[in-house]
Amino acid sequence: MPAFELNRDNFETEVYESDLPVLVDFWAPWCGPCQEVLPIVEELSAELEGRVKVCKLNVDGSKEIARKFRVMTIPTVIVFKNVEKVAEKIYPKSREEILSMLEGL
Secondary structure, three states: OOOEEEOOOOHHHHHHOOOOOEEEEEEOOOOHHHHHHHHHHHHHHHHOOOOOEEEEEEOOOOHHHHHHOOOOOOOEEEEEEOOEEEEEEEOOOOHHHHHHHOOOO
C-alpha cells in the first residue's frame, strides 16, 4: 500500500482526525535525499497498515504546512498522535530510525 498523499486540503482531516498515529514524510520530487527515504516510507506504509497511518506531503504544494511545523530541511519525518507532534527526525537514513520514532505509541 503506497503512503497516503497529503495536501493543504486534506491535512487537518487526515492527520488531526486520525484514530491512529500518523507518520508524515515532508519531501519534494527534486530532493535527492527525499528519493532515498521514499522507498523506506512506502515499505513502512504496507508493514504498519492498521497500526500507523503513513503519509507524505510534497512541500512544494503545501509550503504553509511546512512553515507551520518549521520544516526547514527535507526530508523531515514527523509523527503526530492526538493532534500533537510527538516525534521528528530530519533526514532519517534507515527504517530503524523511523521505526524508533514510533516506539511507545
